[in-house]
Structures are given as structure tokens and as C-alpha cells.
Amino acid sequence: MKMSQGVEWGLHCAILLGQMPAGKKLTRRQLALHYGVPEAYLGKHLNALVRAGVLAASGGPDGGYRLARPPEAITALDIVTAIEGSTSPFVCTEIRQQGAAALPRELCLRPCGVSAVMAKAQAAWRKSLEDQDLASLIEALPRSVRERIAARYDAQSAR
Amino acid sequence: MKMSQGVEWGLHCAILLGQMPAGKKLTRRQLALHYGVPEAYLGKHLNALVRAGVLAASGGPDGGYRLARPPEAITALDIVTAIEGSTSPFVCTEIRQQGAAALPRELCLRPCGVSAVMAKAQAAWRKSLEDQDLASLIEALPRSVRERIAARYDAQSAR
DNA sequence: GCCGCGCTACTCGGATAAGCCATGTCCGAGTTGAGTTGG
């Protein structure tokens, strides 16, 4: 099992964008240079975030990405599911209904215990991510780090 | 992100083996036929469970697999990690230390917030799986299902 | 009748090939701002 690298990128980019003053945008090139990641591939993941309604993109000169909602209204789960997909990593193929000892349909109305256990664990995982909003992630950054960011992108800011 | 199919197989096989009377073994062929899955590939996952100390395998005539410990001492997490590996699906590549805005080493002594959030979610997932032992999974099976299993593998049983 | 040995059949285990998804890249469509020109 391997999670897409884009999740890390998306989270960091969202945290970075959340520190920008209102209206300020960052291009995917800026984001890619900031973290030293391939620009085009990063764009692919940013696009997924736009589709999910987490980021907003605009084209043309002075275009770029910004948060589509205030950081308090964006959870880590929003970002992860936008990039990674909302389908559970575990898929129950109902093997209890297959093979030589297949159970008849009427005994399989309830989900099997295996599926239930995995679903429960997945729910716990999602809950943990849902309880973390972007604002708290930004607040948790050391002051010195936030100052570096602010100094780098002061850019007489908002438009 | 996609979890290996073998996790489902391993869990079901462990539940099945846990219902056998003490000493009774099942060959990988029996297990594969029972669930209608490819025998050789199933063996690969069963082998992983043996390496992890969850199952015990024996060769020769009347060989096969059995639980290495009583069902109460085996958790769902044991089985999942044995097959899926114990490495976290999320790997932090420390992109905060890379790229044009790389942070100096002395500001990165603590793990970054992103890594912490993902690790916390992963811990919640593991905890959920760890709280489920094999015995409770077997107990949760409908009585009719357990009877079918018993009837199928009565085989004057233990050796 | 009993013990030891060899054999055989059966088991698992690791080394060996295809398929699919994540990765990585490219070029094109769309948009916005600025410059220019005419009124």
C-alpha cells in the first residue's frame, strides 16, 4: 500500500496558501519552486484540489491558486480525499460467496466481519483527519517559519 | 492508494483456521478452493503470515497451516501488517527542507505538522485494528455459518 | 513380530514473468492585463 506523493504536496501547498493575505495568489510555478517538486505534476494534483472545491484557480496574467474557502472551513480530510480519491483502500470482494464453500446469498445480507472491521478502521482514520482543520495546522507552525513565508511573499500583496 | 487483495484473503483464512479444532491443519489448496482464489498466490500471503508468526506451516503429508497462537492472542492488525507491511502508507519526504524556500536544518528538529497529522490518523487506524482480536471476529459469525464450516471440516479432526 | 531404512508423495517456499496504477512530461485552450489607436 502506498499513498500518492501528491498528498504531502497538496497539504503543504494548502498550508502555504492559507498564510497568504486575502486575494493573494500563487502560481503553480511558484509553488513548485518553493518545494522543489516537478511543476507539471504538481499542477495535476492542484487541479484535483480545484475540482474538489478546496482551491480556486484563475488563468491569465496574475493568475494562480488560492484557497476556495477560509482555512477554518478546510479539513485535512478534504485535501487527502481530493487527491487520493474517496474510495476506501480496502475493497471487499465477498470471497465468502465464492469458491467451493460459498455461502448462499441469504446468509450474506449483513456485511461480513472482515469488511466491517476494515471499514471501522477506515472511519477512524477519516475521523482523525477530519478533526484537523487547515487553520490549526497553520497556527501550529513556529513563528519563525511563518515570518520567513511572510517575508518571501510580502509582495505588496492583495489585489 | 490500493490495499493488497491478500489482506482480505489472510483475514478470512485466519478466521477459518481459528474455527478448526486444535491440531487440525488446512492445506493451502483447501484454503484456495474454499474461497475460490489462486492457490499459488494465496500461498505467498500465507507465507507472509508465517514469517510474522501468526500462522505455523508444516510440510510433508498431512501438512498445512494452523494458527501459531490462540485466536485471542491474534489481532486484525497482526494480520494486516504481516501482509501489507508495517511501513506507513504516507511517507514524509521533508519537502519543507527542499526547494527555493528550504528551511534550515535547525528549524526542522520537530516533525512537520503535515507528517504529524498523517501519523496521528495512521495511529488511529492501527489502534482500531488492534482492538479487534480474531476470537471476537469468529464469535461474531452467524451460528449457521459456523455450523457449515464445522460440517465441512469435521474430518475426525485433531491429530 | 518388531525395528530400521528407503522411498514416495505431498507440503510449502522462493525465484520468475505480465498488468495496472502512480509518476512524470508535453503541448494546447482560455483568460486577463496592457498597449495602442481612434474619437
Place this chain on the structure above:
DNA sequence: CCAACTCAACTCGGACATGGCTTATCCGAGTAGCGCGGC
């Protein structure tokens, strides 16, 4: 001086190659029971 038009550069977005991991399979090493032969 102002407004509208044209242009051009810059942006993102989707279509196109590549690699690694999961899947799938085969054959070989090891083992335990069984039968046979000798004592």
C-alpha cells in the same frame, strides 16, 4: 483625455509516455508418513 479594440504573454487543463508495485505462476527444496526388508 477617454474608451474600446487588439494583441500578446501568462495561466491552467487535459492528453500522452514511463516505471514500480501488485498480481499471478512455475518449479525446486524439504518433510513426514508409509511400505518393505531384514533381524
